[in-house]
Amino acid sequence: TLAAEPSLQPDGLAGAWRFYDAQVPLVERLVVENVVDAADHGALVLNHARAIAFLREGDRIGGARVHDAIGARDLEIRARFTVNATGPWLDETIAPLRRTKQRLLRLTKGIHLVTRRATEHAHVLFAKSDGRLFFVLPWLDATIVGTTDTDYVGDPADAAADEDDVRYLQAEARHAFPKAPFEEIHFTWAGVRALVREEGVAEGEVSRKHALFDHERREGIAGVISVVGGKITAYRAIAEEVVDAVSGKLERRGRSTTAEQPLPGARAGDFAARERELSLEPASLAHLKRVYGGRARELLDLAAADRSLAQPLCPHHHGVAAEVVHAVKTEWAMTLGDVLLRRNALGLSACQGLDCVDRVADQMGPLLAWDADRRRKEIEAYRHEVEPMRRFSTE
Numbered sequence: 001t002l003a004a005e006p007s008l009q010p011d012g013l014a015g016a017w018r019f020y021d022a023q024v025p026l027v028e029r030l031v032v033e034n035v036v037d038a039a040d041h042g043a044l045v046l047n048h049a050r051a052i053a054f055l056r057e058g059d060r061i062g063g064a065r066v067h068d069a070i071g072a073r074d075l076e077i078r079a080r081f082t083v084n085a086t087g088p089w090l091d092e093t094i095a096p097l098r099r100t101k102q103r104l105l106r107l108t109k110g111i112h113l114v115t116r117r118a119t120e121h122a123h124v125l126f127a128k129s130d131g132r133l134f135f136v137l138p139w140l141d142a143t144i145v146g147t148t149d150t151d152y153v154g155d156p157a158d159a160a161a162d163e164d165d166v167r168y169l170q171a172e173a174r175h176a177f178p179k180a181p182f183e184e185i186h187f188t189w190a191g192v193r194a195l196v197r198e199e200g201v202a203e204g205e206v207s208r209k210h211a212l213f214d215h216e217r218r219e220g221i222a223g224v225i226s227v228v229g230g231k232i233t234a235y236r237a238i239a240e241e242v243v244d245a246v247s248g249k250l251e252r253r254g255r256s257t258t259a260e261q262p263l264p265g266a267r268a269g270d271f272a273a274r275e276r277e278l279s280l281e282p283a284s285l286a287h288l289k290r291v292y293g294g295r296a297r298e299l300l301d302l303a304a305a306d307r308s309l310a311q312p313l314c315p316h317h318h319g320v321a322a323e324v325v326h327a328v329k330t331e332w333a334m335t336l337g338d339v340l341l342r343r344n345a346l347g348l349s350a351c352q353g354l355d356c357v358d359r360v361a362d363q364m365g366p367l368l369a370w371d372a373d374r375r376r377k378e379i380e381a382y383r384h385e386v387e388p389m390r391r392f393s394t395e
C-alpha cells in the first residue's frame with residue numbers, strides 16, 4: 001500500500017482495498033455538451049435567462065416569462081409543456097403553482113477544497129470525528145478534498161465554504177496523509193444538494209434518489225412537470241424518464257435513443273491535417289482534445305483561419321485564445337465567468353484566470369460589442385464571481 005501511495009500515514013496501516021470508479025473532471029463541459037446537442041436537435045438556447053413567472057391560463061401552464069439579464073428585458077416563451085429542472089431552487093420556482101407550502105426538498109451544502117496535488121491515487125476515507133465518508137481525489141493538476149454535508153437554508157447561489165468546513169476537511173484528510181499539502185489551497189467550491197425531503201435522518205443519510213412531481217396529478221395544474229432531486233451521474237436516465245412522461249402527456253409515441261447516441265464531443269474528430277499545419281504545443285493540443293473531444297477540430301479550424309488564436313492565454317495553463325472565440329460564437333458564453341469557469345476550464349486552475357482576465361476581456365469585448373465601461377464592469381463581475389471561491393486561497 002505504501003509503495004502505491006507513499007504519503008499515507010504508516011502508523012496502524014494494515015492494508016487497503018482497491019476500488020474502481022469513474023470521474024467526470026469537468027461537469028460544466030458535460031452540461032455544455034448536452035446543450036450543444038440539444039441545439040443541434042433544434043432547441044432554442046437562452047443563457048442568463050431566468051424564468052420569473054409561469055404563463056398561466058386557468059389551471060394550465062403555457063410557458064414562462066423570462067428575464068434576459070444581459071439584454072435587460074423580459075420575454076414570454078410559450079410552450080406546449082414546461083419542465084421545471086431548477087435543482088435546489090425548485091421550491092422557490094414552483095411556489096406559485098403549489099396548493100400547500102410543504103417543501104419538496106431538503107437542501108444540504110457540500111464543499112470541496114482544491115489543493116496542490118497531494119496524492120497519487122483516489123482515496124475514499126472515513127472521517128475520524130464523525131465517521132462520514134469523504135474523498136481525496138486527483139483532479140486535473142490538483143487534488144480535491146471533500147465533501148461536507150450540512151443542512152442549508154438560504155439562496156443556493158450564496159453557498160460558500162466557511163472556516164469550519166475547511167478546517168474539518170483539512171484535519172480529516174491529514175489523519176490519513178499527515179504530510180500532504182492540504183494547507184496549500186488553490187480555491188474552494190461550494191454547492192447545494194437538492195435532496196428529496198426526508199425528516200428525522202442525518203444529512204448524510206438522506207437518500208440521493210430523484211422523483212418527478214406531476215403537478216396535474218398532484219395538484220390539478222396541467223402542462224408542467226418538475227424534477228425533484230437527482231444526481232448528475234444519473235442525469236441521462238432521469239432526462240429520459242422526463243421526456244417519456246412529457247411524451248405521454250402530449251400523446252406522442254416514440255422511443256428515446258439518447259442511451260445509444262454519443263454527445264457531440266464524443267464523436268471522432270479528424271485532427272491530423274490541422275495538427276501538422278498549426279504545430280501547436282503538444283500540451284495545448286492535449287488540452288484541447290481532453291476538454292472538447294472530437295470538437296477540438298472546431299478550435300483548430302479557428303486557429304488555422306487566424307494564427308493569433310493559436311497563442312496561449314495564460315502562462316499557467318495550456319488553453320489557447322481560440323477557445324474564447326469558440327465559447328462566445330458556438331457555446332453561448334456571455335460573460336468572463338461563462339468562458340473561464342464554464343467553458344475552457346482556465347478558471348479552474350490555481351490562478352483562476354485572474355492573471356489573464358484582461359486579455360480574455362480584450363478578446364471577448366469586440367465579439368460582444370463591449371465598450372470600455374462594459375469591459376471594466378465585466379472584469380469586476382468576474383472578480384466578484386470567484387471571490388467566494390478564493391476566501392481560503394493561499395496563493
Ligand SMILES: Cc1cc2nc3c(=O)[nH]c(=O)nc-3n(C[C@H](O)[C@H](O)[C@H](O)COP(=O)(O)OP(=O)(O)OC[C@H]3O[C@@H](n4cnc5c(N)ncnc54)[C@H](O)[C@@H]3O)c2cc1C
Nearest residue numbers: 050051086087088089110111147191192193230231232233
Ligand atoms: C458538493 C457536491 C458534490 C456533489 N457530488 C456529486 C457526485 O459526485 N456525483 C453526482 O452524481 N452528483 C453530485 N452532486 C450532485 C449534482 O451536483 C446534482 O445532482 C446536479 O447538479 C443536479 O443537476 P440539476 O440540473 O438538477 O440541478 P443544478 O445543477 O442545480 O441546476 C439547476 C439550474 O437551474 C437554474 N435555475 C434556477 N432557478 C431558475 C430560474 N428561475 N430560471 C432559470 N433557471 C433557473 C440554476 O441557475 C441552475 O443552473 C454533488 C453536489 C454537491 C453540492
